[in-house]
Amino acid sequence: MIPAKFDYARPQTEEEAVRVLAEAGPEAKVLAGGQSLMPMLRLRLSFPELLVDVGGVESMRGVREEGRELIVGAMTTHHDVVRDPRVRMHAGLLAQAAATVADPAVRHRGTLGGSLAHADPAGDLPAVCLALDATMVALGPHGYRTLPAAEFFVDYLQTALRPDELLTEIRLPMLGDWGFHYEKFHRTAQAWAVVGVAAAVRLEPGGRDGGGIAEARIGLVNMGPRPMRAHLTETALAGAAATEEAIGRAATMAAEGAHPPTDLNGSAEYREHLARVLTRRAVLAAAGDAAAGTL
Structure with a gap:
């Protein structure tokens, strides 16, 4: 048009x-x-x-x-x-x-x-x-x-x-010694995320084998009218062991307080399920990244 x-x-x-x-x-x-x-x-x-085109403002690049x-x-x-x-x-x-x-x-x-x-x-x-x-x-x-x-x-x-x-x-x-991972589910390679999870994790001294998780930050994509943090999961992860079991328990709270939409790509309940699954995956990967010292 x-x-x-x-x-x-x-x-x-x-x-x-x-x-x-x-x-x-x-x-x-x-x-x-x-x-x-x-x-x-x-x-x-x-x-x-x-229409104000700021493409010529070079000071805003880099x-x-x-x-x-x-x-x-x-x-x-x-x-x-x-x-x-x-x-x-x-x-x-x-x-x-x-x-x-x-x-x-x-x-x-x-x-x-x-x-x-x-x-x-x-x-x-x-x-x-x-x-x-x-x-x-x-x-x-x-x-x-x-x-x-x-x-x-x-x-x-x-x-x-x-x-x-x-x-x-x-x-x-x-974020010098943090691990990170971005996980999203989308129907096709170029489509918007049905749900996405951005996770950053800092481990305590001793890493994944002993120190556990010092702090986690988790951003959720498409779980409401604006991006949101999974605060309950972040709180549950602080001081928790960096294990699949502990991370999995914390991830069950990822959708608490969210108001995801229902549309052709999925219902609100489906998105809540995806948020829990993807949060678990993202935090596990981020914790592994931090333990490996890849940043």
């Missing part, structure tokens, strides 16, 4: 983009790769009066280190996230999950910031950033502000970004 009529702007700096957004008001949309927005425009599910944080520009593509050695070393869960997004064509055009700002609960990367305790940095007319991932995702396709704000970068804590 053909999108409805809209005006187009292509600012070259973050400040210019914010100025254009502020002048346009709530009827403007940011184009940050377009892999989610363009289909919505063609299907006429979105009717922006102005990866850098700053203290004990990894800074990823919002316009960094999924492909570049996967290939960047700093992401692979310090935030491997993000690289692993980004490698599963759609297909190579989408990964070369889609961006991390675009995916997060779109806030689709079936998307892989919002739940990953939630599990990694990421911080979003937004620029508005009054300057920069930071938003923890837990506060950034508000509801279905809704974030805490204001209409005149631009997501500029994502800050990720460096």
Whole structure:
């Protein structure tokens, strides 16, 4: 289909983009790769009066280190996230999950910031950033502000970004000795996840043979109107032995508090079952990764 009529702007700096957004008001949309927005425009599910293309804002691309944080520009593509050695070393869960997004064509055009700002609960990367305790940095007319991932995702396709704000970068804590694993179930290779689980695990001294689990972070994909953490499972894993039995018991609580949808891909009950199964698999793999010292 053909999108409805809209005006187009292509600012070259973050400040210019914010100025254009502020002048346009709530009827403007940011184009940050377009892999989610363009289909919505063609299907006429979105009717922006102005499309603000930030593809020319070079300051929003790339990866850098700053203290004990990894800074990823919002316009960094999924492909570049996967290939960047700093992401692979310090935030491997993000690289692993980004490698599963759609297909190579989408990964070369889609961006991390675009995916997060779109806030689709079936998307892989919002739940990953939630599990990694990421911080979003937004620029508005009054300057920069930071938003923890837990506060950034508000509801279905809704974030805490204001209409005149631009997501500029994502800050990720460096997880040096953590293990990680991303597990998802989808009907076809390029389809959205029916359910996905992002797990990061830190073991106590002694590793898998003696120390047990010190801490676990688990993000759930497509288990409600926004990405969520499996807090009851995380609590049950803290101090537990890194065994199949202990991890399996904790994983039975993964769907508690979730509100998964029922659609053509499965019922809510089916998704709850998948969340428990995939959480067990992801945590076991992450614990094994941490014990092996692969990070």
